[in-house]
Amino acid sequence: MTATLLQTRELTKQFAKNDVATVALRDFTLSIEEGSFVTVLGRSGCGKSTLLNLLAGLTQPSKGEVRYRDRVLTGPDTEIGYLTQSDTLMPWRDVLRNVEMPLEIRGTPARERRAVATELIGRVGLTGFEHHYPRELSGGMRRRTSLARLLAGNPSTLLMDEPFGALDAQLRAELQADLLRLWHEGGQTVVFVTHDIEEALLLGDRVVVLGKIGAILLDRPIELARPRNADTLRVDPEFVALHTELAAALQEGAR
Numbered sequence: 001m002t003a004t005l006l007q008t009r010e011l012t013k014q015f016a017k018n019d020v021a022t023v024a025l026r027d028f029t030l031s032i033e034e035g036s037f038v039t040v041l042g043r044s045g046c047g048k049s050t051l052l053n054l055l056a057g058l059t060q061p062s063k064g065e066v067r068y069r070d071r072v073l074t075g076p077d078t079e080i081g082y083l084t085q086s087d088t089l090m091p092w093r094d095v096l097r098n099v100e101m102p103l104e105i106r107g108t109p110a111r112e113r114r115a116v117a118t119e120l121i122g123r124v125g126l127t128g129f130e131h132h133y134p135r136e137l138s139g140g141m142r143r144r145t146s147l148a149r150l151l152a153g154n155p156s157t158l159l160m161d162e163p164f165g166a167l168d169a170q171l172r173a174e175l176q177a178d179l180l181r182l183w184h185e186g187g188q189t190v191v192f193v194t195h196d197i198e199e200a201l202l203l204g205d206r207v208v209v210l211g212k213i214g215a216i217l218l219d220r221p222i223e224l225a226r227p228r229n230a231d232t233l234r235v236d237p238e239f240v241a242l243h244t245e246l247a248a249a250l251q252e253g254a255r
């Protein structure tokens, strides 16, 4: 039996700016099982990034709580890794030293952190680029470096906010495949935010569709066989039916 790892209870987040209040998320309740790959699908502005920031412990809820391994999350946790939409690589550090960062923070001895970082750089396909700086890399290579840095912290949970959104279709497909392989090898729990239906179906064990202020419009297990190949899936009747169902839910949420 799988255990619940991450749980939100009536999570609400309200922002105030110039005396105007915006509710980004209201009474959001969700349980995520350990080792699962959950994709969160929703249109722009529905509260996806707000949700991930709360799950990462980076912001505190206005109401409700996030529980991680059955304790209330009150701040960032080294077990929870977060890959944001934008690049947060240190421009003055080369690939190797960027990937070493989480290990450095933890006080891992230099020799060991070099070995771990070098291995991870290999796993994301960047061997040979250890001494390149972020400005000398393509967008896809920067994302791979960010992924390696995320894994260097050895988190058991990966929160990913549209991590491949800005990449061309081919690169995106490559990184999706890399991520699935790394997840398969590592067994982490993944919460992956996207606004792309195909991406949600290609990656997830379960798709949660959000409407306005984080209302759950649909929470659907995805039983498509793995490994999933985008080209063959597109003509798979089960995939087509799921795509139609998710598109309808998204449309409903826009009303």
Ligand SMILES: Nc1ncnc2c1ncn2[C@@H]1O[C@H](COP(=O)(O)OP(=O)(O)OP(=O)(O)O)[C@@H](O)[C@H]1O
Pocket (backbone or CB within 6 Å): 015, 016, 017, 022, 023, 024, 042, 043, 044, 045, 046, 047, 048, 049, 050, 051, 195
């Ligand atoms: N720091 C903030 N201050 C004020 N309002 C905010 C803040 N962060 C988010 N919001 C508001 O909360 C709502 C949800 O924003 P959020 O970034 O979570 O949406 P999203 O679904 O991630 O959007 P996108 O897909 O475009 O990234 C929006 O109306 C946004 O303007």
